[in-house]
Amino acid sequence: MKEMIQQLRERQDADDESLKQLLVTSDWDRMLFREADLVRRKIYGDDVYVRGLIEFTNYCRNDCYYCGIRRSNHHVKRYRLTKEEILACCREGYLLGFRTFVLQGGEDSYYKDDLICQMVSSIRKEFPDCIVTLSIGERSRESYQAFYDAGARRYLLRHETADDAYYQKLHPAGMLLENRKRCLFDLKEIGFQVGAGFMVGPPFQTVEHLLTDLRFLQKLQPDMIGIGPFLTQKDTPFSGFTNGSLSLTLRLIALLRLMFPYALIPATTALGTIHPQGREMGLKAGANVVMPNLSPVGVRNLYALYDNKICTGEEAAQCRDCLERRVSAAGYHIVTDVGNVKRK
Numbered sequence: 001m002k003e004m005i006q007q008l009r010e011r012q013d014a015d016d017e018s019l020k021q022l023l024v025t026s027d028w029d030r031m032l033f034r035e036a037d038l039v040r041r042k043i044y045g046d047d048v049y050v051r052g053l054i055e056f057t058n059y060c061r062n063d064c065y066y067c068g069i070r071r072s073n074h075h076v077k078r079y080r081l082t083k084e085e086i087l088a089c090c091r092e093g094y095l096l097g098f099r100t101f102v103l104q105g106g107e108d109s110y111y112k113d114d115l116i117c118q119m120v121s122s123i124r125k126e127f128p129d130c131i132v133t134l135s136i137g138e139r140s141r142e143s144y145q146a147f148y149d150a151g152a153r154r155y156l157l158r159h160e161t162a163d164d165a166y167y168q169k170l171h172p173a174g175m176l177l178e179n180r181k182r183c184l185f186d187l188k189e190i191g192f193q194v195g196a197g198f199m200v201g202p203p204f205q206t207v208e209h210l211l212t213d214l215r216f217l218q219k220l221q222p223d224m225i226g227i228g229p230f231l232t233q234k235d236t237p238f239s240g241f242t243n244g245s246l247s248l249t250l251r252l253i254a255l256l257r258l259m260f261p262y263a264l265i266p267a268t269t270a271l272g273t274i275h276p277q278g279r280e281m282g283l284k285a286g287a288n289v290v291m292p293n294l295s296p297v298g299v300r301n302l303y304a305l306y307d308n309k310i311c312t313g314e315e316a317a318q319c320r321d322c323l324e325r326r327v328s329a330a331g332y333h334i335v336t337d338v339g340n341v342k343r344k
């Protein structure tokens, strides 16, 4: 196993059997995390990049079985932020040192391409030294091109799973993995820095599925890879299942760091929700990005993809301070930087 891990670091690859063996046991975690941290420090030092996350709408036309803001969840109080409200979040964020703003939301057709483009170009105009990231789901290639032309430079779209049959178990009929993959490759071709990823431990997920995800990521070569544990939400069809595993998530972060040394890997909010020190553990296992919430406090608890989400009561400044302390306690430090991916 020791040699296998060293080989993985040197070749950034391993055969299916070795990867599966590494995934199913925690016996080698200490070594795995140490190697991942070495790789991370060699490329990114102890820098941690921050992204200011603005969850600007919780309306969604999709009905993903795992997600709390799915269309069929009638317990959700829906909200939309205006362009001005979004700009106000950016202003606050800029003063706190954020140089990337991530506009994330459900798939909300209220925000037509034109409106998204206006939002993007207004942010770009007021904050020319900042990067705008979009995370608004599946759209046409033409829409993506328009967003790029308006000045957006990054796009986050988790593939969720790269296995066709399993994708169908997580999503209702009509949602197709093929289209999600098409989106990711379109985004890349247009010139976006792209983030993909998946949840760890949703119902029915197997080690085979995870292996398929790793192989898909090798094909896509995204700039960012976001993973976090699946967490139940009480009003979804998956409410009766169990949460994903902290330890498997950390192990996957370490594996991802070894297989994709240059990738931007966030220590996600879901990781911080499943364990009070989850994000710190994620950083120590190879993650190098944190994405604190910049949404107005009044709507924070309404973007409830899962139960018990952390940081829903704090002001942006409090979040930023708290994170600063957590990151330094873990042995890293937050930098004021757009935080682009480094390349070989």
Ligand code: SAH
Residues within 6 Å of the ligand: 066, 067, 068, 104, 105, 106, 107, 135, 136, 137, 138, 156, 157, 158, 160, 198, 199, 228, 229, 230, 231, 232, 233, 270, 305, 306
């Ligand atoms: N609508 C956008 C943004 C989705 S929310 C899109 O389609 O890309 C961002 C991510 O949260 C999702 O991609 C999913 O992987 C994750 N997520 C959703 N529900 C979750 C849950 N119950 N537990 C953990 N993560 C969840």
